Amino acid sequence: MQNGIIENYRTLREELQAEGVVFRSDTDTEVIPRLLSRELARFHAGGSAPSGGLLLQALQAVLPRLHGAYAFAVVWAELPGALVVARKAAPLLIGLGEGEFLCASDTPALAGFTRTILPLEDGEVALLTPLGIELYDAAGDRVQRTPSLLSGTEHVADKRSFRHFMLKEIHEQPETAALWVARHLPEAELGAAPHAGLLVALPLDESVYEGVERIQILACGTSRHVAQVGAYLLEQLAGIPTSVFYASEFRYAPPPLSPNTLTIEVTQSGETADTLAALAMEQERRRAVADPAYAPRLLGITNRPESSLGRLVDQIFDIGAGIEVGVAATKTFLGQLLAFYGLALAFAERRAGGATGHGPEQLRQLAAGLRALPQQLRDLVDDHDRRCEQLGHLFADTQDVMFLGRGINYPIALEGALKLKEISYIHAEGYPAGEMKHGPIALLDARVPVVSIAVPGTVFDKVLSNAQEAKARDAQLIGVAPECADAELFDTLLPVPVVDELLSPLLTVIPMQLLSYHIAAHRGLDVDQPRNLAKSVTVE
Ligand code: F6R
8 A cells, every 4th residue: 555656666667677577567656565575585585584673674675765755554475463654755644443553644534443643754664563563763763652632533434414424514614613713712802811802812822923024825725715715814804915825836936035924834634745845845945044034934724733734833723623524625614714714813903903904893893703603604504505405406417617706705716616626527617707808708608607706895796797797698697695686686596694795705605515515416426535536635
């Protein structure tokens, strides 16, 4: 079993073939057992009997030859009952079960078997036998480490009465929000240090906020959409210039260094290879600068504080959403989004509104709006589950869907399109509604449904008139908007309550998730395990 990619496998393969080794597959993985067999044969020729120590020694001799990222487990026919595991730049966890050890690349796979885990650090190897675990670092020295306990695994192996984990996880979002409010937004203003007089209590050291002039956020996929909403909030609420990057692009073309910059990594799994590599690169180039203003300041937002991310950053914001099994992120999206609401409020409070004009009263109103969120979500999820189920069949032959949003809801349009692509395999695009006239409007006709997010606020009228333009091209219009006279424009309405525009993404994302879910479920697709996708993307 191997996760990752052995980049120099062709060279290794040729080397072994030149020695007469015959390969059975074209995979990069096969070079690993072939190299190990060669090492073991050498030891055997030297008269050594099969033992765990021997297998470990062979593994340690092979690892320096492997370039790239890997996490793998090896069994040896000569030594049943022993297993060796190794990792480099790809996650590997050992689970300590009852009378058994388990190996996995991510925690959801272990949930249901055990809550006790031992995550391997980069470069480590371990020998697992009925006698226990022997752990060694990259230098071959024995390491002692206490296993940790997983949180939030209680219901994971159980879909309850739901047809899919994704649907269950969508329905868990009111609970995610309620927990967040209880933890970070207590009813009364905070009385005790270090949060005295403040609205939000975050599990972060005060140094996170001090002297920050810029913020840069690195993330991939859905987490990047969260980051885009986060950037909007940090700029509009707290007045901090904030840029969002695809981690996969940032790692090869970072912007020039700026001083006093907080770098935030957003990754629900905490194991996304591109995000971790971008983070490592940023850390390294900042450490190389003597001026302390350029020193790395790293904050991770994740659902898995025990992940590789958790071990790399200075401070971690655990979103505590519980294990998410469905590959398509839903409740972790909401959890990460809430983390940014907390962060933006915390910065804004410390800057007393700054250049944005959000004074204490407006911040208090936003906090009150967030406290109302769990109940609003409860109503919305139940209502839209029914509504979207009835819409599923309308998309039986659909090949393209357009999602439109503006301002703080533009990333939600992107998220709607990504969710639909991932699980229903329908081509979808998310677009800033005002950009349609610059090209994509040419795609519209009666066969292309348009989902338009239109909530009262700075761009309400603009979005409605963009939707009107789509309607004039015979597109079927689905509106995610409040029930009001303007909404009569839509062929179908997925109603959302009127809230402060800044809070609206927390609600408008629900119909996006449920629409995608019901379209995919109606098509009979494997919603929880869509083709070609993984919950943790541990390769570049
Ligand atoms: C979408 C999805 C992916 C992930 C992306 C980053 O539903 O799951 O787009 O968002 O692979 O994953 P994390 O957040 O684990 O870094």
